[in-house]
Amino acid sequence: xxxxxxxxxxxxxxxxxxxxxxxxxxxxxxxxxxxxxxxxxxxxxxxxxxxxxxxxxxxxxxxxxxxxxxxxxxxxxxxxxxxxxxxxxxxxxxxxxxxxxxxxxxxxxxxxxxxxxxxxxxxxxxxxxxxxxxxxxxxxxxxxxxxxxxxxxxxxxxxxxxxxxxxxxxxxxxxxxxxxxxxxxxxxxxxxxxxxxxxxxxxxxxxxxxxxxxxxxxxxxxxxxxxxxxxxxxxxxxxxxxxxxxxxxxxxxxxxxxxxxxxxxxxxxxxxxxxxxxxxxxxxxxxxxxxxxxxxxxxxxxxxxxxxxxxxxxxxxxxxxxxxxxxxxxxxxxxxxxxxxxxxxxxxxxxxxxxxxxxxxxxxxxxxxxxxxxxxxxxxxxxxxxxxxxxxxxxxxxxxxxxxxxxxxxxxxxxxx
Numbered sequence: 297x298x299x300x301x302x303x304x305x306x307x308x309x310x311x312x313x314x315x316x317x318x319x320x321x322x323x324x325x326x327x328x329x330x331x332x333x334x335x336x337x338x339x340x341x342x343x344x345x346x347x348x349x350x351x352x353x354x355x356x357x358x359x360x361x362x363x364x365x366x367x368x369x370x371x372x373x374x375x376x377x378x379x380x381x382x383x384x385x386x387x388x389x390x391x392x393x394x395x396x397x398x399x400x401x402x403x404x405x406x407x408x409x410x411x412x413x414x415x416x417x418x419x420x421x422x423x424x425x426x427x428x429x430x431x432x433x434x435x436x437x438x439x440x441x442x443x444x445x446x447x448x449x450x451x452x453x454x455x456x457x458x459x460x461x462x463x464x465x466x467x468x469x470x471x472x473x474x475x476x477x478x479x480x481x482x483x484x485x486x487x488x489x490x491x492x493x494x495x496x497x498x499x500x501x502x503x504x505x506x507x508x509x510x511x512x513x514x515x516x517x518x519x520x521x522x523x524x525x526x527x528x529x530x531x532x533x534x535x536x537x538x539x540x541x542x543x544x545x546x547x548x549x550x551x552x553x554x555x556x557x558x559x560x561x562x563x564x565x566x567x568x569x570x571x572x573x574x575x576x577x578x579x580x581x582x583x584x585x586x587x588x589x590x591x592x593x594x595x596x597x598x599x600x601x602x603x604x605x606x607x608x609x610x611x612x613x614x615x616x617x618x619x620x621x622x623x624x625x626x627x628x629x630x631x632x633x634x635x636x637x638x639x640x641x642x643x644x645x646x647x648x649x650x651x652x653x654x655x656x657x658x659x660x661x662x663x664x665x666x667x668x669x670x671x672x673x674x675x676x677x678x679x680x681x682x683x684x685x686x687x688x689x690x691x692x693x694x695x696x697x698x699x700x701x702x703x704x705x706x707x708x709x710x711x712x713x
Contacts, residue, residue: 305498310516315520318352322531343621352524354423358620362419368413370541385621386614395606398597404610410593411611411619418616427521428508429556432567436559441526443481443553447472447497448529451543468543472551482558489558497550504553508563514572519660522552553608565589583608586616 318336332338334357337345346357382405383390394401423430425674429437451462451468463471476482477491493500510518523530523545530548535543556562578656585606591597599607599613 304512305502308498308502308590309546311516314547315516316523316530316534318520319523319531319534321526322528322535324532324535343618346621348430350421352520353527354421354504356421356620364620365413375409376652378412379405382408382412385618389610389613392610395603395610396598397591397603397607400597402594402597402607406594407590407607407610408614409612410590411586411614414593415589415616415619417617425517425521425524426571427518427525428563428567428571429560430525431571433560436556437525439481439559440552440555441556443476443479444526444529444548447476447551448533449549452532452541464542467547469500469547469550470495472547473500476551485561486555486558489561490554491603493554497547500554501546501550504550504557507557508553508560509565509568510563511568518571521550522549522556525552583612586611601673625669 320331320333320335322331333355334345334349337348340348342357349355349357364373368378373501378654386408390403390405392404394403395407396402427437429440447461447468450457450465451471453460461471461475463474473490473493473495479487479488494503505515505518530545533543533548536542584604587599587604590601590607590611591604
């Protein structure tokens with residue numbers, strides 16, 4: 297068990313407000329408008345914002361490599377545009393000496409282009425900023441999510457249900473606290489712990505954080521981890537709080553963290569400490585295998601082991617996770633409202649969408665200038681209930697054209713050693 301920690305109630309609400317800054321704005325479906333899913337990262341350069349969002353939400357900020365490679369095959373991207381994107385992104389690599397392969401000299405740009413077009417796709421982003429339940433008891437995390445969806449749907453119901461949530465007029469936390477102790481979906485021990493919750497939501501949230509043993513210096517980050525577990529619901533709750541609808545994010549977090557504390561019966565100090573260690577994403581394809589895949593596009597070359605190792609060393613300086621960004625900066629169209637737009641090369645009508653003036657600073661272009669308007673980030677599939685009046689994880693699931701408009705001048709160059 298963790299040592300006792302006491303949470304300052306006066307600071308707790310401020311921590312919740314700051315933790316919620318990563319959430320994109322959201323509205324009920326009746327007045328839904330498209331928003332930038334990276335709205336909480338608008339002060340960051342776009343590649344940094346995409347990387348941050350991947351850690352918090354487990355979502356990709358670009359189309360998949362398969363979509364963009366299909367665009368190349370259809371003529372929407374041309375080879376010289378890929379070379380131009382590589383020159384913008386990693387000029388140091390392209391300036392290096394050619395590789396001697398099979399008695400020929402192979403330029404770095406040609407190897408990198410083949411890797412862009414034929415390398416095994418990088419693994420999909422995964423959520424790495426986990427709650428204690430997600431890290432130690434995934435089944436409990438799934439139960440917490442499903443319970444939150446269920447009670448949010450019940451409280452925010454607008455007359456669709458035949459039986460309204462009892463006690464709804466008293467506000468969300470009071471109504472949920474009275475009903476959760478009778479929920480047969482929960483273990484008996486968890487229901488007993490929930491039966492001893494304080495009457496105030498902020499006190500319940502503080503007690504749950506103390507019981508889990510979350511250090512004071514990590515409280516704000518931990519609250520953000522819970523908010524980003526189901527960010528569609530969290531953003532929807534924030535909208536209702538701003539309009540006096542009987543609940544706020546403190547109520548929502550009090551429910552989530554109280555469930556976690558009850559289901560885990562407190563926290564384990566070793567597991568809590570491990571939460572703050574640097575997290576890594578999914579394993580990438582080894583360099584030697586990437587090199588073999590790149591040479592598959594150059595069948596006339598038969599590299600030796602040493603030549604393969606040299607090619608792998610070059611490719612290792614260009615992470616496979618950077619390929620979607622690099623491909624996307626030469627694919628245009630879709631629904632993103634901003635960016636500077638080269639010609640759309642697909643046969644047929646071009647999207648009639650103007651762009652703002654080109655930015656002269658690649659590294660400093662903020663996410664809001666690249667990913668404004670109606671771009672989407674895909675979300676994880678969840679089993680939680682969804683009320684008819686409430687948005688999905690990132691808003692409407694209806695997809696228009698894929699959001700494929702990232703400017704070549706809107707992504708910072710990859711630093712090469």
